[in-house]
Amino acid sequence: MSAKEITVALVGNPNTGKSTLFNALTGLRQKVGNYPGVTVARKSGRCDCGDGLKVELVDLPGLYSLAAASPDEQVVTDVLLGSLEGSQQPDAIVVVLDATNLLRNLFLASQLAELNLPLAVVLNQADVAHEQGLKIDTQLLSQRLGGVPVVLTSAWKGEGIASVRRAIAEVLSKKTKMARLTWPAQVESALGSIVSAVQSDTGTAPSMADAQRILFSSNAHTSERLGWTLARREPVIRQARDQVRAAGFNPLAAEPLIHYAHLRKVLEGVTSGGAGKQGNAAALDRVLLHRVMGPILFTGIMLGLFASVFWLAKFPMQWIQAGVDFLKSIVAPALAGTPMLQSLVTDGILAGVGAFLAFLPQILILFLFVGILEDSGYMARAAFIMDRLFSWCGLNGKSFVPLLSGFACAIPGLLSTRTIEDPKARLATAFAVPFMSCSARFPIYALMCAAFIGPLYGPGWESVVMVGMHCVGLIFAVPTAFVLTRFILKVKPQPFVLELPRYQMPKPRDVLWRMWQNAAEFISKAGTVIFAITIIIWALCYFPRDAQMAEKIRAAEPTLSTHELQARMQAAMIEQSWMGRFGKAVQPVFDPCGFDWKITVGVLASFPAREVIVSTLGVTYSIGKGAEADSNHLRQAMQEAKWLSGPRVGTPIFSLAAVLALMVFFALCSQCGPTIATLAQETGGWKWAAASFFYMTILAWVMAVVVYQTVIRIL
């Protein structure tokens, strides 16, 4: 690698087809990472610009203005100014504009011109502009913008990509910069006064772009980055803003007003025809956003999405399970001579790999759908329809898809919170997602309903409890989000201003590529954590071993069959394992919930993955491994289980109170290693993951105690 790789930043408004262009330019040779300290994805790739010139192309998040209201926008601004730690200022900028809405798109380009970097202009979606009868004189536009290359492309159709490569090479060699606008004299002098004040106070002269951020933006980010203290800057900024006011502009409105007035002149004679056409959007919106039809179609689409994540994913999940079982069946006999290694490989390593591979089908299917919904333009409409239901508790319309997919599995739900721009709503949604009753909670509900609710009260109540349990999480998630956004999160909420873009056919390559990127990131980040947790829990349940266990059991009960002996062995082994001892020791904590030590061990062993509760109960109640929710043996064993000591001696352990408490506990408790790992990944640290874990777990315990103590007093 050369001493300094040439980097080129790809910047543009959302919905300009920027990512499609990026994929076309880099040919999927991409790296995805995070900017240091923030949860904004950094996408970069190698772009071949001809004549052996290879540059690193960085795809920055889409934004409308450099005024930096949201963290994403802040990152873009910081990257472009070269002020973000660990990233160098780009050598050139490619600004992608939507050819059908040049005026608005040029606002960002005009702000970028102030950065004084070599710049090339790409007018994308030229095909749509052509269909609308819009003609653009690119030569005249290039001339008005100071000679920067202006290229027409249709990234979707793959047209004009070569000319973008040539334009990048051209601006890098000629250092062509876009013409800056002429500021009104008083504004120019206000900017000048800020530049000289910063220079004399901090010792370094700020760029013109920095001076504009200080003068026009209401946040103090730039001043603080430059080390310009409040006491020093306050009088200077006030005076400079007074100068702007004297020129007849509100300082906070001056920037767009002056840029837009300038750009109207730039565009005079550049475009002709096609103006004001909405294309397909208006007609489709009449149906898709119709007062009656809109919600019906929305419900249909979302049910389709949910059914796909929930049902369609079952088949590949079964194949993965079968594959893992097959591997186990091959490996187990080979390691029969070393039981510890055999157990480590089959119950630890293979189970751990299987545990996170099992999430892949759901992630892939959800992201296939999310990609289609986003790229088609429907996601913005879905948010428009649903926003009212979510806005009162601090979430927004875009929270719907993550929460809905949470009912299948929290992992893809958490990953899809990335579609929410507002950082506050994103975090609150991510916090609410694990409360949704995911499919892994289903087995314990099914077991409890089938074993106790059904036989005691009939199938009618069985369904009521089943549905009720699916609502418990939701009932607690909504107030949690409300309190979180209202009182706890200090992040400034973003206004919910959402562009309803043109409808468009999603490009399969883009959708599939993003689907794959999400899956790969999940495997590489969360995968390792999940794997580690599985191994730890395996070790806790396995050690220490008592080599004489079999003889002891056989001596006590010589008539046992081989299968019964096996089951007793497993029960005894887990009882005297670290996990079993720990379970017995902490049973008093769960005693107010009505859990005996066997349930307690089940609860503890379920922390990495709640679905193991059924098979753990199978082991502790001596049914043997592989117990299923519909296992008659397990039901019978639990129905017959009685308290052997203490004040409740002789009464059934699984009373109605304990059964309900156990289900409520599982509905609320944070028992999913992958969820915690993903939450940490998506919120940029362990702080929120830890908060979620303790909050949900304590809430689960409290509610289980409330349910148990209430029901036991009523009955």
Added chain:
Amino acid sequence: MTPLSQLLPGQYGKLSSLNPERAVDQRLMALGLLPGMVLKLIRRAPLGDPLAIEFGGQVVSLRLAEAESLIVDVAADCPVQRPQKLS
């Protein structure tokens, strides 16, 4: 002088004032919604909120509560869209 939120679907209005202190208004100005510009209320969401408005060849969704500082002049439904200085 009418708040944007009181426009009927399909009705045009000319933006007479906004509040540049508010983050929403700043975002809308970046999108090109400047005083003097004609906008159209296209529809309300099925639950009454948010609103979809059209200006400068684009459709943007906006919450009722966030639209309160946008004052429009309903009399004008001319298609001319020229910004004026904000005093």
